[in-house]
Amino acid sequence: MYDSTKARAVLAGAALLVAAVATAQAATVNRTLSVRALNKTMSDGQRVTFWVFGSGGMMGGGTLPGPVVELGVYPEGISTTDTLNLTLNMMMAPQEAAPYNGHTIHLHGADVPTAEDGVPETGAPVNGDTYTFTPTREMAGSYMYHCHVHTVKHLEMGMYGALIVRPKDAAGNWLNQITHEPATAYNYVQNYVFSTVDPAYHSATGDAIVFADYNPRYFLINGNEGRSASAPASSLSAARNSRVALRLIGLHSTNGTFSIKDGAGNAKPFTVYVQDGRAYAAPETKSSLDISPGQRFDIVFTTPSTAGTWYPQIVYKNLRDGAAFANGTVYGRVTF
Amino acid sequence: MKHLVRGAVAWLLICLATSATAATRNYTLYITSGSIAIHGGGGATLAAWGYTDVAGSPKFPGPLLEANEGDTLNVTVVNNHTLPHNFLVKGLTTDTTSILPGGSRTYTFTAAAAGTYLYYDTLNNAVNREMGLYGAVVVGPPDGSNRAWTNGPAYDFHRTWVVGEMDKPRWNDVAGSGGTVNTNVYKPNYFLINGKGGEDGMADSATTIDGGVGQTALVRIVNGGQFSHSLHFHGNHVQVLAVNGVRAAAPYKQVDVINVAPLGTADVLFPLNQPGSYPMHVHTAQMETANGVYLNGVVTMINMR
Ligand SMILES: [Cu+2]
Ligand SMILES: [Cu+2]
Numbered sequence: 001m002y003d004s005t006k007a008r009a010v011l012a013g014a015a016l017l018v019a020a021v022a023t024a025q026a027a028t029v030n031r032t033l034s035v036r037a038l039n040k041t042m043s044d045g046q047r048v049t050f051w052v053f054g055s056g057g058m059m060g061g062g063t064l065p066g067p068v069v070e071l072g073v074y075p076e077g078i079s080t081t082d083t084l085n086l087t088l089n090m091m092m093a094p095q096e097a098a099p100y101n102g103h104t105i106h107l108h109g110a111d112v113p114t115a116e117d118g119v120p121e122t123g124a125p126v127n128g129d130t131y132t133f134t135p136t137r138e139m140a141g142s143y144m145y146h147c148h149v150h151t152v153k154h155l156e157m158g159m160y161g162a163l164i165v166r167p168k169d170a171a172g173n174w175l176n177q178i179t180h181e182p183a184t185a186y187n188y189v190q191n192y193v194f195s196t197v198d199p200a201y202h203s204a205t206g207d208a209i210v211f212a213d214y215n216p217r218y219f220l221i222n223g224n225e226g227r228s229a230s231a232p233a234s235s236l237s238a239a240r241n242s243r244v245a246l247r248l249i250g251l252h253s254t255n256g257t258f259s260i261k262d263g264a265g266n267a268k269p270f271t272v273y274v275q276d277g278r279a280y281a282a283p284e285t286k287s288s289l290d291i292s293p294g295q296r297f298d299i300v301f302t303t304p305s306t307a308g309t310w311y312p313q314i315v316y317k318n319l320r321d322g323a324a325f326a327n328g329t330v331y332g333r334v335t336f
Numbered sequence: 337m338k339h340l341v342r343g344a345v346a347w348l349l350i351c352l353a354t355s356a357t358a359a360t361r362n363y364t365l366y367i368t369s370g371s372i373a374i375h376g377g378g379g380a381t382l383a384a385w386g387y388t389d390v391a392g393s394p395k396f397p398g399p400l401l402e403a404n405e406g407d408t409l410n411v412t413v414v415n416n417h418t419l420p421h422n423f424l425v426k427g428l429t430t431d432t433t434s435i436l437p438g439g440s441r442t443y444t445f446t447a448a449a450a451g452t453y454l455y456y457d458t459l460n461n462a463v464n465r466e467m468g469l470y471g472a473v474v475v476g477p478p479d480g481s482n483r484a485w486t487n488g489p490a491y492d493f494h495r496t497w498v499v500g501e502m503d504k505p506r507w508n509d510v511a512g513s514g515g516t517v518n519t520n521v522y523k524p525n526y527f528l529i530n531g532k533g534g535e536d537g538m539a540d541s542a543t544t545i546d547g548g549v550g551q552t553a554l555v556r557i558v559n560g561g562q563f564s565h566s567l568h569f570h571g572n573h574v575q576v577l578a579v580n581g582v583r584a585a586a587p588y589k590q591v592d593v594i595n596v597a598p599l600g601t602a603d604v605l606f607p608l609n610q611p612g613s614y615p616m617h618v619h620t621a622q623m624e625t626a627n628g629v630y631l632n633g634v635v636t637m638i639n640m641r
Contacts, residue, residue: 100630109592110571114612117571121631122613152621152630201621207377211628212525214621250593253621255564278573278590292566292595294619319563319620320522320598 025172026080029071031055033086035093035103035147035159036062042218043225048199050158051094053145058091064223065193065251066161069145072168073137075180082168083134086145090128096205100150102126107133107163109143109277109296118148135165140179141277142191142247142296152211156201158223160251162191165277178245178298183283184273186245186300188238192332194291194314195220196252214253219316221330229263229311232333240336241305246270246312248289248297254325255317259288260301260334262310274298303336310334358406358478363389363399365423367435367457368416369512370394372468372502374526374533378629382504382526383512384468385417396531397498397560398455398471403447405478405486414440421464425455425473426599427581432458447475450485451581452496452556452601461519462562466507468531470560472496484554484577489586489605491554495545499596499634500561501623502526522562527623527633534632538615545606545616545638553606559596565623565634566595570614572638574604593619606638614638 038050038061053066072082088105095101104126106118110133118124118131126149147159167175178184197218200210218225226233238244248258260268267287273279275297289297291314303310316328365387372382386394403409413423413435420434428445435441457469474496477486484491501524502508510517529537537543545553555574559565575588579602588605596602617624617635626632 106570108568111573111610112571113610114571114614117612117614119570119615122615150630152624156621198621207629209525209628211625211630212378212622213523213628253619255595275589276573276591276593280589281587290595292564292593292619294566294568294593295591295595322564 027072027082027172029082029084031069031084031086032089033066033105034060034062034089034091036060037094038062038064038158040064043227046199048197048202048218050202051154052158053161064158065195066145066159068162068164068191070164070166071133071135072166072172072174073135073140074168075170076137078170081134081136083132085130085132087130088128096150096153100153100206103147103149103154103159104129105131105145106148107131107143107145108294110135110163111139120149137180138279139277140165140167141274141279141298142249143277144249144251144296146251153201153204155251156198156253160193160195162193162247162249164191164247178273178300179279181273181279184300185243187242188236189245189247190234190236191222191247191249192234192312193222193249194252194256195223196254196316216254216316216325219325219328219330221314221332226330226332227327229331229333232311232331235333235335238303238334238336240303240307242303242336243300244303244334245298245300248291248299250291250293250295252316253293255319255322256291256314257288257317258291258312258314260310260312262308268301268310270299270301272297272299303334308336358408359404360408360410361403362410363401364412364414365389365398366391366414366416367421367469368394372396372531374626374632375536376534376626376632378626378632379533380504380526380627382502383508385464386468387471394468396468398469400471400496401455401473402476403473404476404480405447405450407447408444409447410442410444412440412442420459421457421469422459423455424458425453427453428473434459449581450475450477450488451578451583452558452603453581454558454560454599454601456560456599463507463511463517463519465560466502466562467511470498470500472498472556472558474556484603484605485583488583489575489577490552491605492551493547494554494556495543496556496558497543498530499557499559499565499618500528501563502528504627524561524563525627527618527625529634529636533626534635537634537636540636543636545608547608548641549608549611551608553608555604555606557594557596557602557604559598559600562598564595564597566593566619567616567634568593568619569606569616569638571612572606572609572614574606576602577605578603608640611640
């Protein structure tokens with residue numbers, strides 16, 4: 001059933017290529033991801049086991065979050081498109097007992113056929129498959145991939161990463177822009193993958209009562225705790241008067257409010273160009289942004305003309321009243 | 337004087353504009369106790385209180401109240417329960433007077449603006465709402481057409497999703513047996529869409545988005561719960577028409593996640609554009625379970641032919 005769907009997709013792709021009047025050569029991005037266990041010692045000394053994606057071979061490790069996957073889209077008038085083939089290699093993958101054994105890759109936010117959606121309950125195969133995504137030009141922006149088996153556990157275990165759809169020029173070179181709109185150009189770019197960790201979820205398996213009650217204890221950006229401005233989760237050295245793009249990717253299971261503050265705590269403006277992989281008709285300039293689980297925002301800010309340091313940061317908040325969690329503020333850092 | 341004249345003219349215009357279709361809609365809601373059955377893994381029967389429009393067991397969520405813009409609604413609430421209750425439509429009514437057991441009260445209000453509203457019981461520090469006393473009011477344009485509002489986006493069919501959650505051991509069991517809930521602690525273990533969990537929500541034709549490619553669905557979401565719900569549409573983007581009653585202007589934002597705050601509402605347009613079956617679920621970890629058992633919680637299906 002899935003093979004025939006894929007065969008049709010391949011045929012459609014071939015027809016597109018023949019019809020294309022492009023100067024660019026469509027790229028096929030073939031990536032293989034494996035699943036590995038990763039033990040991390042958290043700031044309070046507790047060891048937490050994660051399951052993470054890695055792009056290494058059989059003996060390679062994985063990272064939290066998993067490897068960044070990038071895919072190009074072309075300017076207007078070019079009918080060529082890139083195709084992502086993301087293969088899940090299940091060799092040596094840690095996994096749960098049945099019925100929650102195996103893993104998938106869900107291309108979160110990607111408008112894909114059901115068979116590429118990575119959901120076992122709608123028929124996607126587990127225990128390894130190749131997932132295909134062919135974005136169109138309007139889909140430039142940030143996405144994420146994550147496992148969709150026993151999602152309550154596997155997502156929390158760290159089985160996620162950033163999937164970026166980036167514009168290319170007519171010749172197929174990457175553009176340092178969020179979309180093909182020149183106003184979205186940047187000099188520097190970083191991903192900010194937000195996630196939260198309830199260690200009880202990491203040691204529970206199967207159907208356990210602990211999954212009914214989410215109590216996050218660790219709060220992360222890009223897999224790091226970054227609990228103070230002096231020990232940020234992510235840092236960047238940028239030029240003055242330059243444009244910095246951040247790709248905000250919500251893989252947390254709480255609420256969160258993002259802002260960028262200077263050393264005195266003043267919020268600095270930033271402009272949102274894309275939400276959930278779709279450009280705004282009118283970009284929005286803000287001083288804070290609520291990010292809920294599953295959301296992505298692509299933003300740009302301009303560094304000032306004088307030297308200094310700003311701190312992009314997220315305050316993780318509970319789902320009931322929006323109160324900040326203790327230790328729930330995670331800092332990034334941009335010096336210029 | 338000038339103001340009066342202008343006001344009178346404006347009023348006349350409103351009357352002229354709406355007199356063709358403005359109607360009076362009479363609803364009676366009875367408040368009584370009952371229970372909610374969650375099927376599937378982790379399922380249980382939860383003590384609940386609810387509104388119903390027919391004699392017998394309460395409905396969860398409460399009955400859908402429908403009107404067109406400009407209509408007058410008379411909602412008579414009869415309290416057949418043993419505790420005081422009330423009925424507030426957020427954004428449309430302000431009366432929070434208690435209705436004592438055995439009493440009733442009629443709320444008269446105008447369906448002011450086309451859109452989606454939440455009604456609920458505001459009493460008892462959210463315990464009454466937790467027990468199931470909430471529902472949706474859906475207001476269409478004055479001409480009753482399949483548009484989100486006058487000259488707004490058109491749709492072929494609509495769904496109303498009332499989401500919420502319940503903390504069985506600490507709230508429902510306690511309140512249902514006459515105890516006093518410690519409202520400082522809230523750890524819900526059941527997560528509901530239209531009063532259902534998991535496979536029930538996925539199989540409920542009143543909840544699923546089911547249609548042919550080329551059709552457009554209007555989905556009205558109200559959150560009667562106490563948690564934010566971050567609803568994720570697989571494989572598809574929706575257009576955000578309104579959040580908390582504030583209409584957006586075209587072109588509408590396209591998102592695959594819509595976050596609806598407690599007591600919040602959102603209207604989204606779903607263009608059915610590819611054949612297939614996709615889940616819609618809340619993206620927070622625990623909301624995909626029933627008492628910790630996967631797959632349950634706030635989830636339904638999108639089926640396109
Ligand atoms: Cu998995
Ligand atoms: Cu997801």
